[in-house]
Amino acid sequence: MTKHSSHVRHLLVGSALILSGLSGVAQAQTTFDVIGPHEYELPVGFDPFNVFVQYAYVQRNNRTFNTDGDRVKGSGSTAIVGLSKYVRFWTPESNPNIGLAYEVIVPEISVRDHSANTQTSGLGDPLTGFAIWYKPTPNSTLGFQSFIQIPAGSSAVSDTNWKNLSSVLWDVRLTDRLGWTADAGFVFQGEKTNGTKPGTSFHTNHRLGYRVSYLVEPFVALDYERTAKTSTVAGSHVLDAGVGLMLHTFDNQSITVRYSKSVSGENHAANNSLNLKYAYVW
Template identity: 60%
Template sequence: MHNNIRGPRGAAPRILPLAALCAGLALAQPALAQVTLDVIGPHEYDLPVGFKPFNVFVQYATFQDGRKAWDGSGDRRSAAAKTQTIVGLSKYVRFWSPESRPDIGLAYEVILPEVGIRNDATNSSNSGLGDPLTGPAIWYKPTPNSTLGFQSFFQIPVGNKDVGGGDVWKNLSSLFWDIQFERFSYTADAGFVFFGESNAADSRPATLFHTNQRLGYKLNDSIEPFIALDYERQGSWTNHATGVKVAASRETTAGLGVMFSYFGNQSLTVRYSRGISGESHGATDSFNLKYAYAW
């Protein structure tokens, strides 16, 4: 049921372990937002210990129809900015297990977002590189079929401001876990996004909580359909530069997808997600692709 990438103990690492959405776009422009870390797929945190170092490249692509948004009463309405957004995320990850502690797994990754936004309301478009993310992860296996770990990414405000770069440093830290039971797989995370001080707003945006859940059923060694549930909530805060109070926001999304594994070291995941409830938040209506290659 695992890909054929074997460590010295015979453990089989998955090739889709860690992921982060283009949070610069998602957090700086709520009307365009999807839930933080909603790019994860089945087996995302089904990770090995006691393995030889290896590398992973992942390319994500997301198309988000941003023509709808949740108002303050929780109703889905036409958004003021009728946007269509394409986000690509190019990710490199290095994995290793310390010789002195083979019961622990470690990873370090770098993610570069590529963003294109079209606004039908103004007949304009912008594209460019978003704010890059980088950070480590650590995990262990409480049982042979489960994983528990922690990851922390820093997002550096050097991206193109026309696509949501902003001027705020961010930290995305979360616990993650995975459980495998015969043909069923359950992988999930829960964590927070912490914001630095914004010079433009003369204030610090409120902390954001998110959780992402994936439940899959393996039909065979190559095909695994799954369901996805994602949720995030950000508290209210005041932009002191303008005096405007930013309302608290939230969204819950549900999705269906399928993961295809092939050649032992590659996979392709497709998923459609849609917001099912929200408040003062962009309404998710997205099609998502993910390709991963390990060596």
């Protein structure tokens, strides 16, 4: 393995191009809120690589925001959600200044209703899509990603409608230690089998990390989502804040943990979750 390839693998460990378009049975987080520091710190001019990422979170649905924006009692259920993802990264020979990625994501969902002592679980609706990016400067990345979510998951947890999730992504290395990675985009949804038609959602996600050592990088997180009102579904919004820690364990592996909690919202579940990300590059 060349020195250049080793550097690229180190970058790709943190950059996984991920989204979180999960079934309504488990949805409390905002779209794409599973991203971590360096998520979009993407290289160009590299040999092809593969990436496997496992995301997981545990969410306690003990609070929700009502129409007035007040916190009220939620369902009290606990959701355990995983996202298993495979990504292929490559640079076109015709233009090595551009990076490309294609990915497939399979959600795993389990929701326990403590009051009824019941559990609902299964594979969620799979997602697939692409990303393209370039580097305006040596220390920045700007790109675009778009995914289709297919209503082919288990009947107990499927959202039963098609979705398109498209967003602009960027990363800026502000100093040798301080970095900002973020995205902003929309989720377009089709009609569900029960006749409801969710509105279009806007979301944006931000991670600001400071690498205190080769191994350790604490960070702060901010996530926001607003969904338009339709004739069948009320409009909603939520603002989440979080703190986390990224461990750069090896050149080709990393582990990220984060706690996230909703600050304000309306007609939306209140986030109260512990999040985990493991990335492996080969």
